[in-house]
Amino acid sequence: MRKILIVDDDQKTRVLLKTYLEKNQYEVVLSHNGESFLAELQTHVDQLSLVILDVMLPDTDGFALCKQVRQRSNVPIIMLTASSDETDRIVGLELGADDYIAKPYSPRELLARIKAILRRTAVETPAIRYYRFVGFTLDLKERKVTDSAGTPLALTGLDFQLLKYFVEHAGVILDRSVLCEETRGRDSGPLDRSLDVQISRLRVRLNDDGKQPALIKTVRGAGYVFSAEVNVSHA
Template identity: 40%
Template sequence: MEQRILLVEDEEDISNLLKIYLYDGGYIVDFFHNGLDALNHIETHNQEYDLAILDVMVPGINGFDLCRKIREKYFYPIIMLTAKIEDIDKITGLTLGADDYITKPFNPLEVMARVKTQLRRYKRYNEHSVKEQVNEYDIRGLKINKATHTCSLFGETVDLTPIEFSILWYLSENQGRVIPSEELFENVWGEKFIENNNTVMAHIARLREKLKEPVKKPKFIKTVWGVGYKIE
């Protein structure tokens, strides 16, 4: 799905430059040179964006006021643009709910880098929020419950160690995605992964035994050779 960005900037040269880079980056851009017009559009269409880029000094209502109004209802990332460099302006913007702050003149490539960073963070935050609400997964008869810390297979209890439970839970909440051994180790053990570490492989093998998985064609935990593991 294409991501939609709100751009509010009254300087034509800057706005045109940013629009070119944003369009080339594959984003949909709603552009306004007046803060009040942008606010009216958001409120009239109940428009939610993936990210907003707001110039502080725009006519209608300034970027600070627009930021404050957006934060009354929406939580997507906001990047402030300004020609001012006073710390008080930066503090004001961040206090009102801005996520980042870029002073003019700037390199448009830097703006694009900041945009991508904020979008990645927002996506991870949303994914984490969704995962936090899920306490149980039922995958074709394999049930794992985080609240009770229990696991069962076709109604029969499967006794797992805390580490085994954490591995199975992480794979379950990332169903369909291949999880590299490095990621699995660092999220379950909370330590930096070291090359030639066979810890994950050994625990996966033990998990498969407990789940009575056939060696050649496991039903639940599948190996993607050279990449990692996944549950579909």
């Protein structure tokens, strides 16, 4: 799932964007000023697909933040402004922004811009190789998972595929039908317990307490969620 970091000092705008983008299958991280934005950037910089910067903020401005983002990452940037002055647009683009939208704008327009930018930059984004969580490392290239000592876990191909899907969607509640479709290519019937057996086995491999699991949690009536913090890297 693509992760987008948004900074805007208007709470109504933040909530509206988060709701709309999440409905369109994006993960959204919000911040309300420059200080909170930089803290979130530090936490999520390697996982971000896009950044959206409001130009006018209470403690700084979007131009200063754009400059700081570019010092740390090549993640695509969209800037939002209430000003119709072309100078603002030129300054933002010169600082490294990829696009500029004037307020007021519709969420549909912003979504279209996001999709266009991500299509253009997709070939430039290096593929993720490693997912790291609570001492474990999942290596997509070698298709293996190792513990903190570097010892490979004994996982079947289906186990690896299931764990891969969990870490790629960490924090998202996944229902049974989605998990079965992604790992087996088919939906599960109401009496099909194979997914539960597989998840139980995966918990054992990860030393995740079956009675009170901390990594793969059951959400009653909804499915499962991978609750560990996951960090990614390209090499």
